[in-house]
Amino acid sequence: MTFETLLPYLMAAIFAMAFPLVTGYLVLVERKILADFQARLGPMRVGPHGLLQPIADALKLILKEDTVPKDADKFLFYLAPLLSVVTAFGSFAVIPISATLRIADLNIGLLLISALAAVGVFGIILGGWSSNSNYSLLGALRGAAQLISYEVALGLSLVTVVMLSGTLSMQGIVEAQFNQRIWFLFGNYGLMLLSFFIFLIAAVAEVNRAPFDLPEAESEIVAGYHTEYSGFRWALYMLAEYTNIFIICAVAATVFFGGWLRPFANIEWLAYPMDAIFPAALLFLSAWGCARMKLFPFTALLGISGLVFLIPAVATALSAPFWFFLKVSAVFYVLIWFRASWPRLRYDQLMDLGWKRLIPLALGALLANAIIGML
Amino acid sequence: MPQLNAVPMSWYLILSAILFTLGVAGFLFRRNIITVFMSIELMLNAVNLSFVAFSHQLRQVDGQIFTFFVMVVAAAEAAVGLAIILTVFKNRQTLSIDEVSSLKN
Amino acid sequence: MDAALFYTFAAITLAGALATVTRRNPVHCALGLIFSLLGVAGLFLLQAAELLFAVQILLYVGGVMVLFLFVIMLIHLEQAARLRQYSRQWPVALAALFAVFLEIYVLAQSGLPGLPPSPQPRLNAGGNTERIADSLFYVYALPFEAASLLLLIAIVGAVWLARKKEQPQ
Amino acid sequence: MPTTYSELYFPVLVQVLFAAVVAASLIGAGLFFGKRNRNSAKDSPYESGMKPVGSARERFSVKFYLVAMLFILFDIEAVFLYPWAVVYRELGIFGFIEMVLFMILVLSGFYFVWKKGALDWTLNPQRKAKDS
C-alpha cells in the first residue's frame, strides 16, 4: 500500500469526519457575512467573535430531544435524512482539489454529480412525506418539483461545458481548460457566460438557497420538509444542505473557473506572483484584519501561513488547493449575497422561471455553443 | 491482475434470472396496479443486467446501447403507464387490477 | 474484491426486489425498487458499463422513480394499503416461478458451458462513454431518432391522458 | 493508479459508506445524549399550535405528475446529450444534424405540453383592479 493508493481513502475519511464541523463554520461564515450586509455583528458571544459558536451549536443539537411525530412512517423518517447526507457526500468523491488531491478521477465525474443530486431528491420527498404533517408535505412537494425542474437547466448548462472539454471527468475538464488556455467561463468567445448564468441560477435553486428557498420558506410553511425533524436528525438535513452548497460551489469553480488552476495558468512568468505572492498577500491582509479585531492567535496563524507561501517549493505544492478554495469561497460569497438581497420567489413564478425561461434559454445557449464550437 | 478475481458471467445470468423471477412473481401476485408496474420495471432491469453481462463478455458495446434504449423506452413507458393508472384510478376509484378487467367504463 | 462487490450489489438488488414485491405500503415498494435499481447500477459498474451506471441512477432512480413516488402520493395511500394484496392468479404464478427456478437450476448445474470467465475490465480502452457515443450516434443513429419519436408520442399521450380526466364524468 | 473499475470506484463507495457511518453515529449520539421526555402533545405533528385536521397524506395536484413527466423527458434528452457532447467534435456536422433532429422532436413534445397549459401554474389569474 503506497501513499498514493491510500490517499483517496484518507481524503474520504477526512471529508466525512471533518465536514460536520466545516459545515458549522460555513454557517458561521454565512451568518457573519449576512450580518455584515445587514449592518450588525452576527454571533459574538460564544468565543471571540463567535468563533466557537458552531461547536456550541453542535453540542446543543446533540443534547436535544429527538422527536418522532406520531403516525410518522418511522422507517422512512429515519432513512430520509441519511439519504440526503449520503448523496451529498458522495459527490465529494469526484471533486478534484488539485491535480493529485482527489478521491477518484472518474470518466463520468460530472454525470455522477448530477445523478447523486437526482437521488438526493428522495431525501426531501420521503422526509416530508413520512412526517405526516401538512407543512412537511407542502415543503416536500415544493422541494421535489423545484429540484427536478431546475435539474434540467443545470444539466443543460453543464452539457455546454462538456462540449468544450470533450470529457465528463472533472479532472479532464480542468486539464482541458489548461490546454485551451482559457477558463470555460469565457469560452466560446464569451458565449459560455450565458451558460454560467444559467448554471448559477439553477444551482442556487438546486441547493434551496434564497431566493429559491421555497421548500423551507419559514414565513410560509414554517420549515418545510424538515418541520418535524429535531435534534441531530434535523442537523443532518442542514449538513446535507451545506454540503450540497459546497459541492455546487466546487462544481462551479471547477468547470467554469478552472478549478485548481491559477489565473493565467499558461503564462510562465506569472507562476511565482500568482502561486506565492498573491496568496501570501491575501493571508497577510487577513492577518492584519484579525489583528484589528484583536484575534491575535489567528493573526499569528494567518501570518505564518502567509510566510509559508513565500517558500517557492511550498507555494508550488499549496497553490492549487489555495486557488481552488479561493474560487469556491468566491462563489459561496455570491450565494450569500443573493440571500441578503432578494426576496423569495413564489411557487408559480419559480416554475415559470424554470420551465419557460431558463430551459429555453439553456437550450438556446446549448445550440449556440454547439455551433460556435463546431466552427 | 490475475483472472481469479473476475466474476464469471454465469453469476450475472443467474442473478438476472432470479431478479426476473421476482418481477414475474410480483407481476402475477400483486393486485395493486402500481406494484405490478414496479414489478415490470424489475423484469426490465433483469433483462438489462443480462444485456450488459453479454456485452461485457463479448467486448462489444452493442449490449450496453441496447440497455440504453431499454431505459429510455422504460422511462417513456412509465410516463404513459402512470398516466393510464391515474386515469383508471380517477374513473374507477380503485387500484386493484382484478377490478380493472374491462376496457369499457 | 470483485466477487465481494458482486455479492454486495447482488444482495442489495435482491433485497430491494424482494421488498418491492412483498411490501404492503407502495411507498416502501418504491423504496425497495430504488435500492434494487441502485444495486443493478453497481453491477453495471462491475461490468465496465460506466455510462450506464450513471444513466441508471440519473434516469431510472432520479427520474422514473420520482414519477412513481409522485403517482403513489397522488392517489390515496390508505386505500392502496387496504387492498387485498395478492391476486387470484397465484397458481399461474407458482407455475411460472417453478419453471424459472428449474431453469436456474439447470443453468447452475451446467455452469454455462462454452462461456469463459469474464475478462477483467480494463480501464479506458478509449473510454466507455466515448465508445458508446460513437456507436450510438453512428451505428444506432436511426434507433436514436426513433427514440425521440417515441418520446414525443409518449409525452403527447401522457399529457392527453392526464388532461382527459378533467372532463366531468 | 487504479487499473480496474472496481478499484477506481471503490473510494467512491468508501466515501458513501463513511458518510453513512458518520451520519448514523451522529444520530446515535443524539439519541444517546439527548433528553427523552415524550408526551402526546409533543409527538403530534406541528400545525401552528392547533390539532391537525385529517391526514397529511392527502392527494395533491396532478400538476406535479406533469412536471415529473416533463423532467423525465428532459432527463432522457440530457442523457443523450452528455455522450453526444463528449464526442460532438469528432461526429462533426452529421452528429450535429442528428442531435438537432432529435431535439426538435423532443422539444415539439415540450412545446405541446407548454401550449396545453401544463406549465401554467397560475390557474385562475389574479383579479384585476377595475378602477385604475
Place this chain on the structure above:
Amino acid sequence: MTNHLETSEMLLNMGPQHPSTHGVLRLVLKLDGERVKAVECVIGYLHRGVEKIGENRTYMQFAPYVDRMDYISAVSNGLGYCLAVEQLIGAEAPPRAQIVRVLFAELNRIASHLLWLGTSALDLGAMTALFYTMREREEVLKIFENYCGARLTTHAFRIGGLQYELHDTFEAETRAFSEMFKKRLDEYEKLLTKNPIWVERLKGVGILTAEECKSYAVSGPMLRAAGVNWDLRKAQPYSGYEQFDFEIPVLHGADSYDRYRIRIEEMRQSLRIIDQALERIPSGAIMAKVPKVLKPAPGEVYVSIEAPKGELGYYIVSDGSLHPYRLRVRPPSFVNLASLEKMAVGALVADVVAIIGTIDIVLGEVDR
C-alpha cells in the same frame, strides 16, 4: 385548464403559532395543492377586554391602556383617546401641545411603517430590509425614550395636553433623524422598489378595489392604494394638521405593491410634516385647564384620527359618572383584516403571507 383530480382539500392551520401571522392570528386555509380555496380568520387569542376595562376605570386611568392595543403605534392610540376625551369634556390642548402631538404622531407613523416594512419584507424572504428598518426605528424609539422614558407604550400625551415639556435635545435629535432618514428611505427603495422579485411578488397580489374597500370599510394605506383619496388628516383635520403642507399619496393599483409604495411615500410626507413642525413649535403652555377629576356631562362622542394603519376611532358614551358608560374602539387592523378573505381566496399560500403583510395588522389591536 382545470388540471386536477378531485382533490380532497387539505385543511391547513396557519397560526396561531406561525412565523408570519404577526402574533396569534389563526387562519384556517382550505387548500387545493397550494391554492387557497377558502380562508377563515380565527381571532381572539389576544383578547384582553380592553373596552370593558375602560368602563371600569376613570378617564385618566384608562389612558395608558390604549397604548397596549396597537403597541406599534402607541402614540397614535393615545392621541385618539386624548382627543376624544377632550372633546367630551370640551377642552382643547394648547397650540404648543398640539404641534408636539403632531410631531410624535408622525414619528410614530414612521416607526410603525418601518416595522411593517421590515417584517413584511421578511415574510417575503427579504431578510436584510428588516435589519435596516429596525436600525432606523431605533432612532425614533430613542427620541421617545428621551422624551418620556418609555420606548413602545409611551403614554406620551395626557388629556388636555402633555405631561412633560420637550427635552432639550429633542429638536436636534429629530432634525438629525429627519436628515438621516431621507437618505435611508432612498436606500430602501433601491433595495426593494425596483427589485424584480419584490415587484413580482407584490404586483397584482391581494387586489381590493375601491368599491370593495368601501364596502369592507377598509381605511388607511390600503384604501389609498385603491385610488381613494381619503386621509383623516386632510378630510377632518385634527390637532392642527390643517396648518401643514403635505400630500396624501394615492395610487390606483389596489394591490400589495401599491400599498407598499403608499407607505413608503407616507413616510416621506411624514418627514415633511416633521420638518415643518420643528420650525413652528410655539412657546407657551403644554397643558390646558383640565379638572383634576374628570366627570364629563352625559353625552357621547366619536373621534377618529388617521393612525398609521387606518382610521382609528374612539366612541365614548358618558353617563356623567367617573367612568365611561361605554367605550368602543374602532381599530383599523380589525376592520381591514376582514377583507383578507376577499383577497386571499384564489391566491397561493405565499400570497396569503404577502397579503397579511400588506394589510398591516397588529393582533393587540384586532383582539383588544
